[in-house]
Amino acid sequence: MNDDGIEKGAILLLSLGEEGATEVFKHLGPREVQKLGKAMSNLQNVTREKVESVLSAFRLRAEEKSPLGLNSREYLRTVLTKALGDDKASNLIDRILHGGDTSGIEGLKWMDSAAVAELIRNEHPQIIATILVHLDRDQASEILSLLAERLRNDVLLRIATLDGIQPSALRELNDVLTKLLSGNNNLKQAPMGGVRAAAEILNFMSGNLESGVIESVKEYDADLAQKILDEMFVFENLIDIDDRGIQLLLREIQSESLIVALKGSSEALREKLFKNMSQRAAEMLRDDLDAKGPVRVSEVEAEQKEILKIVRRLADEGQIALGGKGDDSYV
Numbered sequence: 001m002n003d004d005g006i007e008k009g010a011i012l013l014l015s016l017g018e019e020g021a022t023e024v025f026k027h028l029g030p031r032e033v034q035k036l037g038k039a040m041s042n043l044q045n046v047t048r049e050k051v052e053s054v055l056s057a058f059r060l061r062a063e064e065k066s067p068l069g070l071n072s073r074e075y076l077r078t079v080l081t082k083a084l085g086d087d088k089a090s091n092l093i094d095r096i097l098h099g100g101d102t103s104g105i106e107g108l109k110w111m112d113s114a115a116v117a118e119l120i121r122n123e124h125p126q127i128i129a130t131i132l133v134h135l136d137r138d139q140a141s142e143i144l145s146l147l148a149e150r151l152r153n154d155v156l157l158r159i160a161t162l163d164g165i166q167p168s169a170l171r172e173l174n175d176v177l178t179k180l181l182s183g184n185n186n187l188k189q190a191p192m193g194g195v196r197a198a199a200e201i202l203n204f205m206s207g208n209l210e211s212g213v214i215e216s217v218k219e220y221d222a223d224l225a226q227k228i229l230d231e232m233f234v235f236e237n238l239i240d241i242d243d244r245g246i247q248l249l250l251r252e253i254q255s256e257s258l259i260v261a262l263k264g265s266s267e268a269l270r271e272k273l274f275k276n277m278s279q280r281a282a283e284m285l286r287d288d289l290d291a292k293g294p295v296r297v298s299e300v301e302a303e304q305k306e307i308l309k310i311v312r313r314l315a316d317e318g319q320i321a322l323g324g325k326g327d328d329s330y331v
Helices: 003-016 018-026 030-042 048-054 056-064 072-084 086-098 113-120 125-132 137-145 149-160 167-176 195-203 207-220 222-231 235-240 243-250 255-262 267-274 279-291 297-316
Strands: none
Touching: 003 018, 003 030, 113 125, 113 137, 125 137, 125 149, 137 149, 137 195, 149 195, 149 207, 149 222, 195 207, 195 222, 195 297, 207 222, 235 267, 235 297, 243 267, 243 297, 255 267, 255 279, 255 297, 267 279
């Protein structure tokens, strides 16, 4: 979710009323709640035009009464408490509104990536690697990007060569962070880390940082670097998905997102998508691409990564099969 999407989501939630917003929060993960909650608490002076643009389907209700005039902090406290319970909501509200600290891997999932990076940057690289494989891949990538280059490369290499986490190592990690194991002594080795985890984290990293990490791994072990590249799936790899898979994917993507993402794609990939649309839809997309002005590379990469999240979800659900991976494994 980009910054504009987060702001729109915050306006929508503030407009739903406490009960409606509570139900939405119940279905969100830690990262979404953290981002939306922070945005909600920071919303100020939202114009009528902005509300109407976000809530066009609720125009009449917005004109009659907008709850954006409420005390947003009290509203946020009430909604999060109803959705998450007193303890979790209290800790999250403190972090959102007051920047409070936290500990424990589950707690790290609710924290801003910069705060997590600052918290763990002085730990041993093996400890950092163990922490990151327990976090969402996009958050782990953000944290890794904020570490010093030498440390970043070391940590990614350790993630790629991590083939399991012994209970003793997890207990050591608990000493650093807090109780992750909840006192369970009957644990088996956890299948965390490995080449796949390293590749998934790199998929969320910007191009320059990604290339630097891969080159560092190549110096250590060229075969390992190639295994990571083989596991990575980038936007151009969409061309390897079969037509049925492309058609399923297109149903999940917003038109504006696809237009921006395709600004950085090859002509071959564009044609692959065009042929899996109706003639009218393909013509409209071509026209929109031609009419779209210059787009910043960072915006293109962001939209491509959002689409890749959908690809991975559909692949995990078994709805599509990811095609061959080879020379175009990273850009």
